[in-house]
Amino acid sequence: MQLPFCTQALISLIREVVNLSHTLISLQNITKSFNGEVVIDDLNLNIHENEFITLLGPSGCGKTTMLRIIGGFETPDSGSVIFNGKNIINLPPNKRQLNTVFQKYALFMHMNVAENIAFGLKIKNKSDQYIKDKIKYALNLVNLDGYENRKPDSLSGGQQQRIAIARAIVNEPKVLLLDEPLGALDLKLRQDMQYELIRLKNELGITFIYVTHDQEEALTMSDTIVVMNQGYIQQMGTPEDIYNEPENAFVADFIGESNIIASTMIRDRLVEILGAKFECVDTGFGTNKPVDVVIRPEDIDLVKPSEGTIQGIVTHLIFKGVHYEMEVTANAHEWLVHSTDMFPVGTEVGIHVDPFDIQIMNKPESEDEEAVGVEE
Amino acid sequence: MRRLSELKNKRFLATPYFIWSAAFIIIPLCMVFYYGLTDKSNSFTLENIMSIGSIENFKALILSLALSLVSTLICLLLAYPLAMILNNLNVNQSSFMVLIFILPMWMNFLLRTLAWQTLLEKTGVINSLLNLLHLPTLNIINTPYAIILGMVYNFLPFMILPIYNVLIKIDKNVINAARDLGANGFQTFGKIIFPLSLPGVLSGITMVFVPALTTFVISDLLGGSKILLIGNVIEQEFKQSSNWHAGSGLSLVLMIFIIISMLITEKYDDGGIMS
Amino acid sequence: MKIKLQKIYIGLIFILLYAPIVTLVVLSFNKSKTRAKWGGFTLNWYIELFQNDQIMSALSTTLIIALLSATIATLIGTIASIAINGMKRKWRTFYLGITNIPMLNADIVTGISFMLLFIAIGATFGFTTVLFAHITFNIPYVILSVMPKLKQTNRSTFEAALDLGASPVYAFFKVIFPDILPGVMSGFLLSFTMSLDDFIITHFTKGPGFDTLSTKIYTEVKKGIKPEMYALSTLLFLSVLLLLFLVNRSPRKASMSLKEI
Numbered sequence: 001m002q003l004p005f006c007t008q009a010l011i012s013l014i015r016e017v018v019n020l021s022h023t024l025i026s027l028q029n030i031t032k033s034f035n036g037e038v039v040i041d042d043l044n045l046n047i048h049e050n051e052f053i054t055l056l057g058p059s060g061c062g063k064t065t066m067l068r069i070i071g072g073f074e075t076p077d078s079g080s081v082i083f084n085g086k087n088i089i090n091l092p093p094n095k096r097q098l099n100t101v102f103q104k105y106a107l108f109m110h111m112n113v114a115e116n117i118a119f120g121l122k123i124k125n126k127s128d129q130y131i132k133d134k135i136k137y138a139l140n141l142v143n144l145d146g147y148e149n150r151k152p153d154s155l156s157g158g159q160q161q162r163i164a165i166a167r168a169i170v171n172e173p174k175v176l177l178l179d180e181p182l183g184a185l186d187l188k189l190r191q192d193m194q195y196e197l198i199r200l201k202n203e204l205g206i207t208f209i210y211v212t213h214d215q216e217e218a219l220t221m222s223d224t225i226v227v228m229n230q231g232y233i234q235q236m237g238t239p240e241d242i243y244n245e246p247e248n249a250f251v252a253d254f255i256g257e258s259n260i261i262a263s264t265m266i267r268d269r270l271v272e273i274l275g276a277k278f279e280c281v282d283t284g285f286g287t288n289k290p291v292d293v294v295i296r297p298e299d300i301d302l303v304k305p306s307e308g309t310i311q312g313i314v315t316h317l318i319f320k321g322v323h324y325e326m327e328v329t330a331n332a333h334e335w336l337v338h339s340t341d342m343f344p345v346g347t348e349v350g351i352h353v354d355p356f357d358i359q360i361m362n363k364p365e366s367e368d369e370e371a372v373g374v375e376e
Numbered sequence: 377m378r379r380l381s382e383l384k385n386k387r388f389l390a391t392p393y394f395i396w397s398a399a400f401i402i403i404p405l406c407m408v409f410y411y412g413l414t415d416k417s418n419s420f421t422l423e424n425i426m427s428i429g430s431i432e433n434f435k436a437l438i439l440s441l442a443l444s445l446v447s448t449l450i451c452l453l454l455a456y457p458l459a460m461i462l463n464n465l466n467v468n469q470s471s472f473m474v475l476i477f478i479l480p481m482w483m484n485f486l487l488r489t490l491a492w493q494t495l496l497e498k499t500g501v502i503n504s505l506l507n508l509l510h511l512p513t514l515n516i517i518n519t520p521y522a523i524i525l526g527m528v529y530n531f532l533p534f535m536i537l538p539i540y541n542v543l544i545k546i547d548k549n550v551i552n553a554a555r556d557l558g559a560n561g562f563q564t565f566g567k568i569i570f571p572l573s574l575p576g577v578l579s580g581i582t583m584v585f586v587p588a589l590t591t592f593v594i595s596d597l598l599g600g601s602k603i604l605l606i607g608n609v610i611e612q613e614f615k616q617s618s619n620w621h622a623g624s625g626l627s628l629v630l631m632i633f634i635i636i637s638m639l640i641t642e643k644y645d646d647g648g649i650m651s
Numbered sequence: 652m653k654i655k656l657q658k659i660y661i662g663l664i665f666i667l668l669y670a671p672i673v674t675l676v677v678l679s680f681n682k683s684k685t686r687a688k689w690g691g692f693t694l695n696w697y698i699e700l701f702q703n704d705q706i707m708s709a710l711s712t713t714l715i716i717a718l719l720s721a722t723i724a725t726l727i728g729t730i731a732s733i734a735i736n737g738m739k740r741k742w743r744t745f746y747l748g749i750t751n752i753p754m755l756n757a758d759i760v761t762g763i764s765f766m767l768l769f770i771a772i773g774a775t776f777g778f779t780t781v782l783f784a785h786i787t788f789n790i791p792y793v794i795l796s797v798m799p800k801l802k803q804t805n806r807s808t809f810e811a812a813l814d815l816g817a818s819p820v821y822a823f824f825k826v827i828f829p830d831i832l833p834g835v836m837s838g839f840l841l842s843f844t845m846s847l848d849d850f851i852i853t854h855f856t857k858g859p860g861f862d863t864l865s866t867k868i869y870t871e872v873k874k875g876i877k878p879e880m881y882a883l884s885t886l887l888f889l890s891v892l893l894l895l896f897l898v899n900r901s902p903r904k905a906s907m908s909l910k911e912i
Contacts, residue, residue: 073552093555100556106549110571119567120557171557390738390746393731393790397749400787404764405752411767458664461657473661475895480668482891485848486868487884491671493872494678501674529671582755590757593850597872607759614763614855624767627760634757 022049024174024207025070030079032065039065040076041231047175047209052201054210054218057228058254063211064179066228070209071100071177084174094123098175099168103183105160107152113139113163114148120171138166141200158189165200175207182217194220215255219243227251234369248361252294253371259300259336260371263293271360274331276310280358292361297338299357302328308350314343412624424625433609433626440606441633443520444588447527448535451584452577454528455535459576460569462536463543474540481533489597492526493517496598518600526594531587535580542576543569578641586634606630672888679881696882703879709867713847716778716863720785721842727786728793729835735794736801750791761788762855769856776858784856785846792845793838800834801827 025047032040040062047053055063068074070081072093080087088096099120108116114135121131139145142162152160161181168176178197182190198221201208212218218225219239227234227242227250235247246252249260263273268283273293285291305311312330323338330351343349364370415421427433462474480488495501496517503513516522546569554564592607599605606626613623679697683690700706735746753761765784774780804827812822850865857866871877 071552071556073555093552094558094560100553102549102553104547104549106547106553108550108553108568119554119559123558123563167553167557388734389730390734392727393734393746396727396787396790397746400765400768400783401749401752404761404768407767407771408760408764454664457660461661464657477664477668479891479895480672482844482848482895483672484865484868484884484887486850486865486872487675487880487887488671490868490872490880491675491884495671495674501678529667532668586755586757590759592759593869610759610763611854614766620767620770623763627763630757631760634755634760638755 024049026082028080030076032076052208053224054222056218061228062231067211099173100177101181103179105164117167138170142166178210248369249371259295265289265291279355282360294359297336300337301352302349305350314347412628428629436604436606436609448585451535459539522598526598527588531584534583538576538579675884679885696878700879700882709862713864717846724786724789725839728790732797753788758851762852766855777861780856789842792841796838797834800831804830
C-alpha cells in the first residue's frame, strides 16, 4: 500500500526529529596526526541511537583511526568525543560503555569459547548463574548453540567472527564498534554475515558503528554512510542519497561504477556533455560553468542511432551474469554501459539518458575530492 | 616413480649425520651409563649412584639446587618486566635496545665471571669505592651470594630473549580486546598476557635452570675453593681423581634432575617449545 | 609517570649488565696493578698482551677451531636438515630427538661423555679431540637454524623448476639453496659463536699443553689475575660490539640469529 506523498514526508520528518533529539555520540573537531602526517582533519560527526552508521573509504582515509578514537585506543590531538553528554576523551577503553569487534577477531586463544564470552562479565563480577545464562543467550543469538567448550582454533573464520561478536554484545554496550570484521571471510559467507549483523542490530536495538572499504557492504547494511577520504568527511547520507546523488567525483567514483565526464552547465536544467545538449533536473550551478557530470552505467539506454542524443559504436562486450557490460565510444569518450540487452561489438548505437539520472557535481576543490584512478 | 627414488635419496643423505651422531652423541652417552652403573671390576653396581647420599655429595647437590632455583627465580623476576618494556617500545627503537641487552651474552663467559670477581673482591673495585665514601665494605666474595650474583648475571639474557620473543608475537588487538571488555592493567596481565607468554617463560626457565644447576666455573671463581656445587664434585672426580665410575654415577643423578625439570616444564606447555 | 619508572628500570638493568664490563675496560688502562687504585693511564698491558706468546697462540687456536668446526658442522648439519625434512614423521621425530640431546643435556655431562669416549678409544687429547667435540655440539644449532627455513620453502617453487626442465640437483642449487641460505648463514654464525665461547666441553676434551682462549683464561685466573686479562677482555668486547653492529646493518640476519637462540 503506497501512502500518499505528504504522509511519507511527514513520517520521514518525524523520524528525523526523533533522531535529532537522540544524538548518542558527538564527535567535535577531531584532529589526529601520526609522524607528522595528518590522518584526521577537523572531523565533526553526530551519531544517533539505534543507528547503523558506516565509515566508508579507501585505506588510509582515517576511518579505522576514527573508530579507535571512539573506542579509546587512540587519543586525538584535539577535539572532543561527547558520549551521552559527557566528554569521554580521557576515559580509558575499559571504562567506556561501548565494545569493539576487532578485525582479526582477537579471540583469547588460550581460553575456550565460554571463557572468551564470559570475560567481560567476570570483570564486572557478575554471578555464575548470570554468566551462564548470558553465554547461552549470546551463543543462541549468533546461532552457535552448544559451542561453549570448543577452543577458538578449532573454529572456522566465520564461527570465530560470531564468537567475537557474542563476546562483545554480551556486555550490553550502548554502542558496538566493528572494525572491518568481515574482511577475512569469503564472498558467500560475507553476504550471509551481513544479513546476520542487520538482524542482530534490530534484535539488540543498539547503535552499530561499522568501518569498511567495501562499498557494497556499506550500501547493504547501513542506515547512514559516511564517506571519508584523506581524513575528512566527503559526504554523509543514506545509501540511496550517496549512490544516486554523489556530491563530488570522489564519492561518485568510490560508490558503484560511474561515468564521470567534464561538462558545461549551460543554464538550469540544461547541460552540455561532449558537445551535445542534455536535459537534466539540477539547478543552481550557474550559467556556462564547468561542472562534472555523473551517469551510472545502468542508467544509460542504448537505442537506435537516430533516437539517441549522441551516437557511438560498441567497442567491448562482457557477459557479467546479472547484466552485460559494454563500452561504447561516442563523441571521443568511452562510456561504460550496463544493460540486460546485448549489443555485439561494432554495432552503431545511440545514447539516451533520462534527465532524472544525470547528476551534476561541482568541480573538485582539492585533490581529495577527485575521483580515484579516473582518467579524464 | 620419482617419489620413491627421492625418498631413497633423502635417507641416503642422512647417513653422514647418522654415523656422526651415533659415534659422538649416542655412544658417549651410553658410556656414561656404563661407567655409572659399573665398578672398577666391570660388574654391575648401584654404588656410584648411591654415592649421592654421602654427606659431601648430598650437601653439594642441595646447595646446587637451592642456588640454581633462587637464581632462576631472580632471573625471571628481573627479565619479565624488562621484556615487557622492550615489547612496548616502538619499532625503530626496539631491535636496537634488544641488541644492547643481549650483547653481554656474546662476551666470553669466563671473562664476565672474572669481572664480578674483580668487583667483589675484598680489595676489589666495589669495596675501594665504598672505602672512599667511608661506607662499610661488602663481604660477598666466596659466599653463596656471590655465586647467585654470578649466575643471575651470566644467565639473565637467556631469560630475557625467549620471553621477549613470545611477547612480541601477541596480537596487540588481543590486549585491546581485553581492555575493551573492561579489564584494567593488572587483570589484562594476569588473565591474558601472562598465560599467553607461558611458553617463553618455560623456555627461559629451562635455559637458565639447567646450566645454573650444573655449573662449576661460577662457583670456582666466585666461591673460592670452599664452596662446592655438584658440578665441582663431578669435575674433580674426572679431572683430578680420575674416578670415572663415581663421576659418571653422580652425572646420572644429575641427568635425572634435568629430565625431571624437563618433564615439569613440558607438563605446563602443550607441545610448544620442545618441538 | 609510568614511562619514567620504565626508563629507570631499564637503566638499572643496563647498569647491572654493563658495570662489570666497563670496570674491566677501565682497569685495562690502569697503570697500577691493584684494582683499588687508579695509577694513571697506560697502554702497557695491551703491549704485554700481544707479547704473551701463550695467550696469542691460544687465541689463534680458538679461532681456527671455531672456524673449522663451524664450517664442518654447517656442512653436515645442512645436509642432515634436508634429509630429515624429507623423512616420514616417525624418523623425523627420532632424528630431531637425537639432535636435541646435546642441547638439552648439561654441558658438563656432554663434556664427560666425550672424555670417556676418547679415553676408551685411546685417542690423544688435543686438537683433534677438541675439534670433533665442537663439531658435535655445533651441528644441532645448524639444524635448528636451517630446518625452519626448509619448512618455509615453498615446495611449488622446486616443482616449478622441475617442470621447466631442471634436474633435481640443479633445481636444488638454483632454487632451494638460495632460499635456505639465510638459515645456513645464521647456523654458521651461531656455531662459530658457540665454539668461540665454549669452556666446559673444551675443558674436558683438551689435553695438557693445549689451550683455547677460555681454558687459558681459566688457568691464568686461578693463578692470580694479570692485567693483560683486562686488556684481552676489552679487545674481545670491542670486537663483539663491532661484529654485532655489522650484523645489525643487515637487520634480517640479526633478527634471525637472535631468534634461533
